[in-house]
Amino acid sequence: MLYVVFGVVGGILGGMGMGGGTLLIPLLTIFAGVNQQMAQGINLISFLPMAIVAIIIHNKNKLIDFKTAFPIIFTGIISTVGASFLATGTNELLLKLLFGFFLIYLGAVLFLSIFFEKKN
Amino acid sequence: MKDKNFVIKLVGGVLIGFLNGFFGGGGGMLVVPLLTLFLKMPEQKAHATAIFVILPLSIASSVVYITQSPMQFNVLGFVAGGVLAGGIVGALLLKKINNTALRVAFSVIMIVAGLKLVF
Numbered sequence: 001m002l003y004v005v006f007g008v009v010g011g012i013l014g015g016m017g018m019g020g021g022t023l024l025i026p027l028l029t030i031f032a033g034v035n036q037q038m039a040q041g042i043n044l045i046s047f048l049p050m051a052i053v054a055i056i057i058h059n060k061n062k063l064i065d066f067k068t069a070f071p072i073i074f075t076g077i078i079s080t081v082g083a084s085f086l087a088t089g090t091n092e093l094l095l096k097l098l099f100g101f102f103l104i105y106l107g108a109v110l111f112l113s114i115f116f117e118k119k120n
Numbered sequence: 121m122k123d124k125n126f127v128i129k130l131v132g133g134v135l136i137g138f139l140n141g142f143f144g145g146g147g148g149m150l151v152v153p154l155l156t157l158f159l160k161m162p163e164q165k166a167h168a169t170a171i172f173v174i175l176p177l178s179i180a181s182s183v184v185y186i187t188q189s190p191m192q193f194n195v196l197g198f199v200a201g202g203v204l205a206g207g208i209v210g211a212l213l214l215k216k217i218n219n220t221a222l223r224v225a226f227s228v229i230m231i232v233a234g235l236k237l238v239f
Contacts, residue, residue, distance in 0.1 A: 081180050104238070109153065110223055
């Protein structure tokens with residue numbers, strides 16, 4: 001089933017830390033005709049089980065900086081709830097257009113990250 | 121020094137939260153540069169911390185999306201299953217595959233997909 005395939009692709013990219021979710025959304029909207037807001041919601045929810053597993057593993061390896069994370073999470077949650085209401089209330093075509101720009105921006109960020117990598 | 125970093129984290133949170141919520145994703149990719157470039161965190165720690173940051177944000181957004189917009193739970197189920205399986209494969213592949221080649225490939229794919237959505 002196409003949905004599973006797209007999920008696997010997104011999951012592999014996400015598992016490699018390459019923002020897999022962001023490719024999953026256009027795969028769903030362009031090739032499977034899924035509504036933009038629904039695709040975004042699907043992406044958000046699908047990520048959760050995998051994130052929990054990853055966090056358990058990373059925590060065992062003491063790789064998570066909790067002290068740094070908390071302030072980001074604090075303002076992040078407030079901001080993300082507002083943004084989510086905004087997105088679900090936005091016209092689908094407009095959201096798709098804006099998402100397109102976002103995707104281009106992220107692609108550029110990913111590309112540039114090649115040149116800015118610092119080794120551990 | 122300490123105060124400046126704290127403000128960076130708070131402001132970063134606003135921005136990341138907004139983008140992750142408005143676009144239903146992508147926040148993780150923005151947290152990493154925030155941590156590595158502005159807060160000088162080593163790469164591996166940054167990736168791990170990024171996931172930890174995005175998790176509660178994604179939970180909060182998910183609740184809003186489910187309650188405010190239609191959701192087909194069967195589609196969700198199939199996709200989520202795929203993502204979990206793919207995630208395991210991806211994590212295992214992480215060490216084996218040439219990271220740079222993949223980044224080039226996917227950044228190009230993302231830009232092309234973005235252009236397709238815009239035009």
